Amino acid sequence: MSATINTAWHLASRPAGPPTAANFEWRETTLPELADGQVRVRTIWLSIDPTNRIWMNDADSYLPKLELGEVMRGIGIGRIEESRDANLRVGDVVQGMLGWQQYCVSPARALSRLPPIPLPLSAHFGLLGHIGLTAYFGLTDVAQARAGETLVVSAAAGAVGSLAVQIGKNLGMRVVAIAGGAEKCRWLSQELGADAVIDYKAEDVASGLARACPEGIDVGFENVGGRTLDAVLGRIRLGARIALCGLISQYNTSEPEPGPANLPNLLMQRGRIQGFIVLDYLDRAQEAAEKLVAWHLAGHMHYRLDVSRGLQSAPAALNKLFAGTNTGKVLVQLGDEWMPGTAAAVSPDG
Amino acid sequence: MSATINTAWHLASRPAGPPTAANFEWRETTLPELADGQVRVRTIWLSIDPTNRIWMNDADSYLPKLELGEVMRGIGIGRIEESRDANLRVGDVVQGMLGWQQYCVSPARALSRLPPIPLPLSAHFGLLGHIGLTAYFGLTDVAQARAGETLVVSAAAGAVGSLAVQIGKNLGMRVVAIAGGAEKCRWLSQELGADAVIDYKAEDVASGLARACPEGIDVGFENVGGRTLDAVLGRIRLGARIALCGLISQYNTSEPEPGPANLPNLLMQRGRIQGFIVLDYLDRAQEAAEKLVAWHLAGHMHYRLDVSRGLQSAPAALNKLFAGTNTGKVLVQLGDEWMPGTAAAVSPDG
Numbered sequence: 001m002s003a004t005i006n007t008a009w010h011l012a013s014r015p016a017g018p019p020t021a022a023n024f025e026w027r028e029t030t031l032p033e034l035a036d037g038q039v040r041v042r043t044i045w046l047s048i049d050p051t052n053r054i055w056m057n058d059a060d061s062y063l064p065k066l067e068l069g070e071v072m073r074g075i076g077i078g079r080i081e082e083s084r085d086a087n088l089r090v091g092d093v094v095q096g097m098l099g100w101q102q103y104c105v106s107p108a109r110a111l112s113r114l115p116p117i118p119l120p121l122s123a124h125f126g127l128l129g130h131i132g133l134t135a136y137f138g139l140t141d142v143a144q145a146r147a148g149e150t151l152v153v154s155a156a157a158g159a160v161g162s163l164a165v166q167i168g169k170n171l172g173m174r175v176v177a178i179a180g181g182a183e184k185c186r187w188l189s190q191e192l193g194a195d196a197v198i199d200y201k202a203e204d205v206a207s208g209l210a211r212a213c214p215e216g217i218d219v220g221f222e223n224v225g226g227r228t229l230d231a232v233l234g235r236i237r238l239g240a241r242i243a244l245c246g247l248i249s250q251y252n253t254s255e256p257e258p259g260p261a262n263l264p265n266l267l268m269q270r271g272r273i274q275g276f277i278v279l280d281y282l283d284r285a286q287e288a289a290e291k292l293v294a295w296h297l298a299g300h301m302h303y304r305l306d307v308s309r310g311l312q313s314a315p316a317a318l319n320k321l322f323a324g325t326n327t328g329k330v331l332v333q334l335g336d337e338w339m340p341g342t343a344a345a346v347s348p349d350g
Numbered sequence: 351m352s353a354t355i356n357t358a359w360h361l362a363s364r365p366a367g368p369p370t371a372a373n374f375e376w377r378e379t380t381l382p383e384l385a386d387g388q389v390r391v392r393t394i395w396l397s398i399d400p401t402n403r404i405w406m407n408d409a410d411s412y413l414p415k416l417e418l419g420e421v422m423r424g425i426g427i428g429r430i431e432e433s434r435d436a437n438l439r440v441g442d443v444v445q446g447m448l449g450w451q452q453y454c455v456s457p458a459r460a461l462s463r464l465p466p467i468p469l470p471l472s473a474h475f476g477l478l479g480h481i482g483l484t485a486y487f488g489l490t491d492v493a494q495a496r497a498g499e500t501l502v503v504s505a506a507a508g509a510v511g512s513l514a515v516q517i518g519k520n521l522g523m524r525v526v527a528i529a530g531g532a533e534k535c536r537w538l539s540q541e542l543g544a545d546a547v548i549d550y551k552a553e554d555v556a557s558g559l560a561r562a563c564p565e566g567i568d569v570g571f572e573n574v575g576g577r578t579l580d581a582v583l584g585r586i587r588l589g590a591r592i593a594l595c596g597l598i599s600q601y602n603t604s605e606p607e608p609g610p611a612n613l614p615n616l617l618m619q620r621g622r623i624q625g626f627i628v629l630d631y632l633d634r635a636q637e638a639a640e641k642l643v644a645w646h647l648a649g650h651m652h653y654r655l656d657v658s659r660g661l662q663s664a665p666a667a668l669n670k671l672f673a674g675t676n677t678g679k680v681l682v683q684l685g686d687e688w689m690p691g692t693a694a695a696v697s698p699d700g
Contacts (some may be wrong), residue, residue, distance in 0.1 A: 061618050225613060247614050259613040263575060264597050267625035268411050275617035 004031040008071045008101030014058050018322040021315045034084045041078035041104045047125045048317045048330040053251045062277050072100035100314050126303040126329040128289045130278045135163035136288040137281040142243040142274050147172030149218035154228045157184035159329035164221045166301050169193045176212045180324050206231040225249045233262035240271040304328025354381040358451030359422045364408050368672040371665045384434045391428035391454045397475040398667045398680040403601045412627050422450035450664050476653040476679040478639045480628045485513035486638035487631040492624050493593040497522030499568035504578045507534035509679035514571045516651050519543045526562045530674050556581040575599045583612035590621040654678025
């Protein structure tokens, strides 16, 4: 049996600010033979997320920190090419922490077989999966969002934010979207149905919120932190709930930035800030997926992919998130799309 | 019928930092005759609380702001001396927003008759009332505190904090108390049963928490905010709940101070910060009072009063709170204690 050559990005150094190509090292290695219970997966899609940056720090987060020299951690979708496990067979399509590499040798139990959906495989990263679960449960469970309430979403043109905006609309909320740049704001307003948009590159967020939320804010879906969260806190209504999904403004600072000064308002308004991580909702994935697919097929839930081709492009793809230059969910494509057994595949928008 | 002369502290100016005597003006006025439904109350006790400072700001809070020239707002206990209402009779002892004045003419419906307790009247302010409700429901309801968990209380020697420490012990928690000064720390540790104390005047709070909470913090009862809240956030465990009761470090700043920099940890640990105001729990007062009185009579719940005599002393009494020089619940006594119909009155400790 001939040895399989693997290529991978390894963590070479920890970034002080935004991650750069210099933080990664490209290595070729020979894959080990499989042990019992292991499978070899060939990566098709890698999901590039703000959380990749968190994993590069010299500190444990909700997952243990990555050691220098290890293959960069990343969520991927791939196909089983070899199996020494009874539960996963060659050809099965799985999702898991495949890492930034062409092949992943993994215990089968660390991977989950993807259910068939009437959409391309990439929808698992653009609409469903961790992105969709985060937006769906962040709003419905963490923030207890209700029809008629005013929702503010920051980083609203991002992968999670754009779904949160549309879930809010599908739930019957009034949705205010904060994003950077006229094109993103146009998209949010005209295509995703946001009731009001705030372009933080053109307008002070606090002033924008005063204009867009004259009656205050019931629910915040917070992806940014820092001044954005502070501006939201400044306008919360009685009993407001803020789902703390991300703090992308904080990830590239080696010293944490001072947080919100408007915290006293949380007290006055009996408000709540609740952090959450999608891992806590994996057992309810089916519930969210059914809703999201149904809304999408009915034309009420759009998603956009920002696809880079080839594993080599992964570091540059990650950097897009922090430069704010991506338009949609950032993915790296390593192999051909492979449709689960259905002819009714629907292309994503845009 | 001869006119009754009233004396009162009126709000003369709004403080920029800590309130001073110059912010108040002493005035004598003649009380108006009662209209139908009104009563005249003679003040016995005034409760002096951090929230008095909030009411002096030029901004609405959970109550409308106080206008310049108005009688200073304050919670008091008094006895009805004249009544034109069917529900309250002369001699009844009531609690309400009596204000910083000798007499209060008020609609009867704005006052509540105090239930008899086997304790001095002042226990309504030192153990029960808004103080006791705040500590009790902040822990049991807002923070969902559970036996075996680690609780951190800031401003732990304060009126609310010292009750929160003891409620935590009565609930079976491990309690870490943060206070300023050796004497307060000794009291918390030796008399109130705190498992560990951090003297913020002698030790960095973050270092103290690292020492006292090696396994992290499950519940925070936060009275201070600023750096103290930040240090707590830095050590929270998975699923931690912080009841945001007060932010005394912020009340005297005209510009809000930057809040906690460790907010990312709220995300990583799926933690929650929940603001609350005791007004939301008034309908459950009886539940808390029964527990607190029972614990007190069993010797497991102590309270200390810091009594100033005479209405003149009210501004100085308020300032004690911000100088941290009070030892126990700050009260101003205007009239004689009057025991509800029981001989089993128990004196407070200390």
